[in-house]
Each structure stands twice: as structure tokens, then as C-alpha cells.
Amino acid sequence: MPYESRSRELEVDQPPSKVAATRRPAAVVTGGVGLVLVAVAVLVAAVATRSGNGQESGGEPVRSGPLLPRLGQGDGGDETAPAVRVLDNQLMGADGRPLRLVGVNRAGGEYACVQGLGIWDGAADPAFVEVMASWGVNSVRLPLNEHCWLGINGVRPDLGGAAYREAVIEFVGHLNRRGLVAVLDLHWSGPGVELALKNSPMPNADHSIDFWRSVAATFAETDLVVFDLFNEPHDVDWTCWRDGCRMSAGYDAVGMQALVDAVRSAGATQPIIVSGIDYANDLTRWLEMAPIDPARALVAGFHLYNFTRCSDAACWDGTVAPVAEAVPVVTSELGEDTCESAFIVDYMDWADAHDISYLGWTFNAWSCRWGPSLISDESGTPTPFGSGFRQHVLALPNGEG
Secondary structure: OOOOEOOOEOOOOOOOOOOEOOOOOOOOOOOOOOOEOOOOOOOOOOOOOOOOOOEOOOOOEOOOOOOOOOOOOOOOOOOOOOOOEEEOOEEEOOOOOEEOOEEEEOOOOOOOOOOOOOOOOOOOOHHHHHHHHOOOOOEEEEEEEHHHHHOOOOOOOOOOOHHHHHHHHHHHHHHHHOOOEEEEEEEEOOOOOOOOOEOOOOOEOOOHHHHHHHHHHHHOOOOOEEEEOOOOOOOOOHHHHHHOEEOOOOOEEOOHHHHHHHHHHOOOOOOEEEEOHHHHOEOOOHHHHOOOOOOOOEEEEEEEEOOOOOOOHHHHHHHHHHHHOOOOEEEEEEEOOOOOOHHHHHHHHHHHHOOOEEEEOOOOOOOOOOOOOOEOOOOOOEOHHHHHHHHHHHOOOOOOO
16 A cells, blocks of 8 residues: 555553554645554464575575375366466456456455564464455465565564574465465665665565565465566656666665566566556556566556545546556555445445456555455454445455456
């Protein structure tokens, strides 16, 4: 979502373990919108893939390669083809029919590990997967932290490196066994030796390529996975977005082309979501500037909230629909901060008519206004905002959600 950071702020009337939620005003400003969110997290445990130099920060070699079984083999007889694939401007499922991703985000993996709170913000077990599935969704997006995955820059060993990767692998396995597609998203990142504590404007040359090589190698043979290259590129032009540039903050950004190359170099052929600029809300030059993918499996990523710039049907018709005529479009974050659902329902109606996917932000028990959160508790009780989303998804034709 369009925020710049989550911070662990303690309030005097709360116990130290409680994380307070705050947010910047929801206004459209030059350079994007920032929201500040927070939460509490949980736990999980350990396995390995490769970081950039093949070692953990402690110097122990780690394993790489496929760690999950292949699930849901397609009908085409191609043993190397992922179950979810791209054909022209559609995603295709294992049954060979067009597939829209209709799902939710489950935040936590991007911030809990660097705040020392745990790995996930709440449950990540089969029982909780059932709670999400009861909403009729077919996909769940998991925001991740670059430094936690790689185990670098002072991340606690019990929350980063092998432990973090094992937790992600385990959660993806739970989702896949329930038949849900896992969307893996590079959400928080940062250059150099400073901890990744925010949604950076662009991926960095120091760690982001290593992250994607490792993630892609880990899940290269996992069918029900889609890669989301970078959460919300912002404060850059389209040339920097594709090719990289020197950032005003003093680091070298790598572009979307380099990240696509990193994923494919690891042998992964799954679809790759490449989100537009302006916090993923601008697709105006996406078709013109899209990176080259030898697997021809790119998906345009779009984020939408009621307070983002492109937030009405005229803009969607003019900038999103033309992209959807050429490649699949996934609205990988969808929400509104009104504690109501009229805005998202209008968009979902529009997206349904254009065969565009969408994933609600977020399936975490925060506030419907400051999250915005779909649920009010871990049992899946919908907020007023979440209720509209849930009712819409459950009313979709069979196989849509």
C-alpha cells in the first residue's frame, strides 16, 4: 500500500508489546501518498536457499534449489510449464482455462522481522489459511523483506536468513496445498548495511538482485507461485524504472529489467508482476517501457486506493484497460480508508468486466480506516470495508474466486 514506513511506536496506555498504528493524511501529493502502519507478529522456523555470495551473514553455506513439490500440473503435458502461466493477455490455470487472481494480502513478512516482533503478523498455519479461503479467494499475496530473506544487516538469526526462508516456504506450502496461489512480493528493501525498514522508491544494486535470484531458485519448481518484483516504485521516471539509475538518496537503483533477468537466470518460469510507477498507480507507459522477458510471462501490476491519483473510471479506461488488452493486469493492492466499500466495489465491478485480477489490502486485524483492514480479528470477522469485498468475491461465478 502507499506508505513509506511502519514504525514501532509505543503508547503510554498500551503494554510494551503493543504496536500503535499511525498514518499520514490521505492526500494525493507530489511523489505519492504515504501511510504508516504497524502491527504485532508471530513466529515460525528454518531452512535455506542462497543469498548473493552463497553464505549466510554468519558465514555458513546455505542450500539452494526447489524446496516445494510441484502442484497442479497443467493439461498441456509440458513438465517444465508452471500451473499458473501467461497466454496473451490472460493468466491461465492448471486446467487450461483463463484464471483471474481474486485474493487478499497478508501483511507482516515485510516488517515484523526487522522490528524484532516475529516473522508474521498473526497466524500463518493451515487453520488460518482456511479462514482466508472461506472468503472465496484463490490467491494470497505475501509481502517480504529483502534483508530478512538474505539474513543480512543485523537481522536477528531467529527472524532472518534460514529461519525466515523456512517460514515463507512453510506458509507457501500451506497456501498451495489448499489450492491457493501465493504471490511473493519484494516489499521492503534497502541498500548498503542499513536495515530495510521501509518501502524504498526502487530496488537497489546491493541486494535486490541477490534476493530475487534466491527466491526464484527456491520456488522455481513450485507451480502455484507468482513473483511480484517490487511493491511500489515511486519518485522515478519510466527510464529509471526499467533500466535503473542513481537515486537522489545516494544509492544505485536497479531497474525492472535486471530483476526479470535475475528471476529467469534462476530457472524460474512463473509469471512475473511488474508494477508501474507512482506507487504502482501509473501504467501510462507500461507497454512502451516494459522489460523483455524471455519466458513471455510478464503481468502488469496496479495498486489502487480511493486516495491514489488514478482513482476513477475515466482514468482506468484510459490507462489500465489498454494495458489489459495486451497483457494480464493484477491489481495487487486494492483498498479504501473510509471504513466502507463503495469505492472498491465500483472498481471490482469495472475489473470484472475487463478480466482484471485484484487482491484486497489487507487480511490483517488492524483498523478498517488506518489499514485499511479487511478483518477485525483473526477469525476472519469482516470490517465494514471487508464485508463489501467478501460479499463481492463470494458472489462471483464459480471458479472466479
